[in-house]
Amino acid sequence: MPYKQPISALIVIYTPQLEVLLLERADYPDAWQSVTGSRDGEESLRETAIREVGEETGIAATRYALTDWQQQNVYDIYAKWVHRYPPGTTHNTEHVFGLEVPERLLxxxxxxxxxxxQWLPWEAAAAKVFSPSNRAAILELPKRVIHV
Known part of the structure; x- marks a missing residue:
C-alpha cells in the first residue's frame, strides 16, 4: 500500500441548526471525529474533501454547500498512524472545510x-471529538455560519 500524503482535508458536516455529524473510527473505537482524509495524487483539496465525504458517509458533497474555510492546521501525526506516511514524516497539514446539509442525512x-x-449539537460534538484541531473547527462553526 502506498504511503499517505501528509496533506489532508477535515470536513465538518453540519445542518442549519448546527447539528454536526461525527464518525467513530474503526481502528480507534470510542474515538469520534468529523470526516477527514489524505489527498490522493495531485487532486485539489476540494476534490479531496468531496471524495472523502463520499467514501466515508455516502453523501454527495457536490449537492450541498461545501466551503473552504481557508484554515490550515499543522500537527504531529499520532504515533499509532505514523507508519502510514513516508519515513521521517512527523507532521500533517490539515485543510478545513465545512459542508452544510439541509437536515440530518442517513x-x-x-x-x-x-x-x-451520530448527529450532535455543535457544543456536544466539540466535546466528543478526540482531535484538538477538529474540536477547534467545530467550535468555530457558529461564527462561520450566517443564515439570512
Whole structure:
C-alpha cells in the first residue's frame, strides 16, 4: 500500500441548526471525529474533501454547500498512524472545510473505516471529538455560519 500524503482535508458536516455529524473510527473505537482524509495524487483539496465525504458517509458533497474555510492546521501525526506516511514524516497539514446539509442525512459508513455515526449539537460534538484541531473547527462553526 502506498504511503499517505501528509496533506489532508477535515470536513465538518453540519445542518442549519448546527447539528454536526461525527464518525467513530474503526481502528480507534470510542474515538469520534468529523470526516477527514489524505489527498490522493495531485487532486485539489476540494476534490479531496468531496471524495472523502463520499467514501466515508455516502453523501454527495457536490449537492450541498461545501466551503473552504481557508484554515490550515499543522500537527504531529499520532504515533499509532505514523507508519502510514513516508519515513521521517512527523507532521500533517490539515485543510478545513465545512459542508452544510439541509437536515440530518442517513449515512452509509465504510465498515473498514468507521463503526457508527451520530448527529450532535455543535457544543456536544466539540466535546466528543478526540482531535484538538477538529474540536477547534467545530467550535468555530457558529461564527462561520450566517443564515439570512
Amino acid at each position: 449515512v452509509t459508513l465504510s465498515p473498514r473505516e468507521h463503526l457508527s455515526y
